[in-house]
Amino acid sequence: MTDQVKALEQRFTVELFLRGGRGVQLTAVGERLYAITQGLFGQEDEAIQFLQSAHKLKAGLVRVGAVSPPIALELARHFKQAHPSLELTVSIGSEEATLQGLQDFGIDAGIMVEPPAVPGLHIAHYRSERIVAVVPAGHAWTQRPSVTPADIEGEMLILREPGSRTRHRVDLACRQQNVPMNCAMEINSREAILHAVANGMGVGFVTQVEFIPLPGLAAVVVDDEQFSINYSLCCLSVRRERPLIKALFDVALG
Secondary structure (H helix, E strand, C coil), X not given: CHXXXXXXHHHHCCCCEEEECCEEEECHHHHHHHXXXXXXXXXXXXXXXXXXXXXXXXXXXXXXXXXXXXXXXXXXXHXXXXXXXXXXXXEXXXXXXXXXXXXXXXXXXXXXXXXXXXXXXXXXEEEEEEEEEEEECCCHHHHCXXXXXXXXXXXXXXXXXXXCHHHHHHHHHHHHCCCCCEEEEECCCHHHHHHHHHCCCCEEEEEHHHCCCCXXXXXXXXXXXXXXXXXXXXXXXXXXXXXXXXXXXXXXXX
């Protein structure tokens, strides 16, 4: 039976089982094929037709995990435009949760920020995003085309929690230029930071793609190379050429 399964996977270039250290489990394609064949002897034509559809990327599910909702949803939109008949799910979580999801076969691909060089992990640069300062609409910075890290001194800052990539980049830029930071509040939510700034509680920082133009808010460019974040698209190396995962990478990197 194992040889027959492998023969089917090779013939139709599909993935029916996820094979890991903890055993095997059916993929979405495998589950649908099982539903077609379970108890339905003589339905070979239907099973073959389904596998041919999967091979031609007309059927299947891609599961994406990500640390950034806007970037993940933008990739999802492009993928659905390129492959409208394929299913795609998006789950948002931490870097650790996304990496664990890849290793446990809970997701097929992950969007992470500067992921570690883990053995067996395929990492491809996806995109870079500028970090902007978020200020109340009446703030003096809104009258300027950009600011520098030196301008941050003396401002009441609303920062992400330690360990956040955005926080790390802001900290690094200020340390390099000996700029003291006045952290008035730490918040572990991008959306909450935006609302806090809109309520006049201080200045915050988010990537430009994550900035939501709420009433009373403005985004200001910070002129420093450290104020940027690199996002990578990752998957397990052994699964990089699986048809559905390859299709996702082709859309993302094409």
